[in-house]
Amino acid sequence: MAWQDELRELDNALAEGRISADDYRRRRDEVLSGSAGTPAPSPLNQGAANAPFRWTATPPSGPQSGPQPVVNPDATQVVTPQAPTAANPNANPDATQVVNTGARNPDSERTQYVRPVQPQGGWQAGPPQQGGAAAPPPWLSGDNSFGSESNPGWVSHGPEVFDEESSGAGKKILIVLLVVLVLGGIGTGVYFLVNRQGGGGEATQAQSTSQTPTTTSKPKPTDPFEILLDQIPQPGGKKDLKVEVAKGPRLLETKMLDQAEIDLLTAANVTNVPFKSGKKEPDQFGPTSDEFSVMVFPTQSEQEATTLVAKLKAYQESQGLVFIKEPLPDMPLSLIFEKKVNNDAAIYRGLWASGKNVVRVNVQQVPVSGEAALSGSYQRQTQAVLQSFPAQ
Numbered sequence: 001m002a003w004q005d006e007l008r009e010l011d012n013a014l015a016e017g018r019i020s021a022d023d024y025r026r027r028r029d030e031v032l033s034g035s036a037g038t039p040a041p042s043p044l045n046q047g048a049a050n051a052p053f054r055w056t057a058t059p060p061s062g063p064q065s066g067p068q069p070v071v072n073p074d075a076t077q078v079v080t081p082q083a084p085t086a087a088n089p090n091a092n093p094d095a096t097q098v099v100n101t102g103a104r105n106p107d108s109e110r111t112q113y114v115r116p117v118q119p120q121g122g123w124q125a126g127p128p129q130q131g132g133a134a135a136p137p138p139w140l141s142g143d144n145s146f147g148s149e150s151n152p153g154w155v156s157h158g159p160e161v162f163d164e165e166s167s168g169a170g171k172k173i174l175i176v177l178l179v180v181l182v183l184g185g186i187g188t189g190v191y192f193l194v195n196r197q198g199g200g201g202e203a204t205q206a207q208s209t210s211q212t213p214t215t216t217s218k219p220k221p222t223d224p225f226e227i228l229l230d231q232i233p234q235p236g237g238k239k240d241l242k243v244e245v246a247k248g249p250r251l252l253e254t255k256m257l258d259q260a261e262i263d264l265l266t267a268a269n270v271t272n273v274p275f276k277s278g279k280k281e282p283d284q285f286g287p288t289s290d291e292f293s294v295m296v297f298p299t300q301s302e303q304e305a306t307t308l309v310a311k312l313k314a315y316q317e318s319q320g321l322v323f324i325k326e327p328l329p330d331m332p333l334s335l336i337f338e339k340k341v342n343n344d345a346a347i348y349r350g351l352w353a354s355g356k357n358v359v360r361v362n363v364q365q366v367p368v369s370g371e372a373a374l375s376g377s378y379q380r381q382t383q384a385v386l387q388s389f390p391a392q
Helices: 003-016 021-036 043-049 159-211 224-231 248-253 259-267 302-318 371-388
Strands: 054-056 098-100 239-246 273-279 291-298 322-324 336-341 346-354 357-365
Touching: 003 021, 224 239, 224 273, 224 291, 239 248, 248 259, 259 302, 291 371, 302 322, 302 336, 302 346, 302 357, 346 371, 357 371
Parallel strands: 054 098
Antiparallel strands: 239 273, 273 291, 291 357, 322 336, 336 346, 346 357
């Protein structure tokens, strides 16, 4: 028998399980050394001298009854390497095993599974089954040694694993981004809304403040003399302005009346006299400086007011004032107009009764600088007073 036939016989015996891997290596080495004419290697360096080998799996020899199974060259073959033993301590259970099915199909080739031996124990493949097929491993035979789940999640492989993980992570990231955007939008809207309301309030307040007049409104007076004073229009001049309700001594002090006139008022039971006075500088109405005074003498009745007008007229004429019968333009006939003009001063005076009150308007120039301007100042002031105290 040629050494090639001996090697083929050893391969068949090993594939059928009739010899162990250690016996196979030992006998193979003897055949190879005998064919080369060299001595067999010693056991000490046997593990290092072992080289990869090829072996083919063939159906068990011997007569068999019934139809012969068709050998599938693409069927998966499971080979169980043996653990090191005392006879062969250098056996390597992780060595690569090559299986050749004999009848090869050049168009197809199947992956061969080689299971290493676990020295601490574990599952062991049984002897070859009838027909030459090896026992399937636990993951193919339905053995539940790895768990009761038929398709556990950790066994998943392929691109679908990355699709599932990336899909879940992508959804989480998308949800987080949406939440951040919504919260940011709400915060921004609230921020601008609050700022706009605050700014509008300030602008409105500033506008309202600018439009509000700075003058303070005083309450309406309740005293009858103060009411009369409030009805008197402002004098034609604002310089040296006086606005008062005065008695006799104050009227004498301010030279508004002399003592004889105060006596006439006292006889008519006039105790308080509201008045306003002032002086104007040259303006658009004239180049002269005119002095204005408006006084109201409240009496107890209209009859007393008429009597007081007559007495004051008589006293004025005794002091050099001249009664002018022809009234000035737009003046009532009941209004008494008198004037006095000399080198020292020029006086225009109107006197009339308005209900229970006697009204006197006095405009003068000291010294005389322009009687025409004086006449204009008198008429403007008298017309303004007649609006509040019409002549009867």
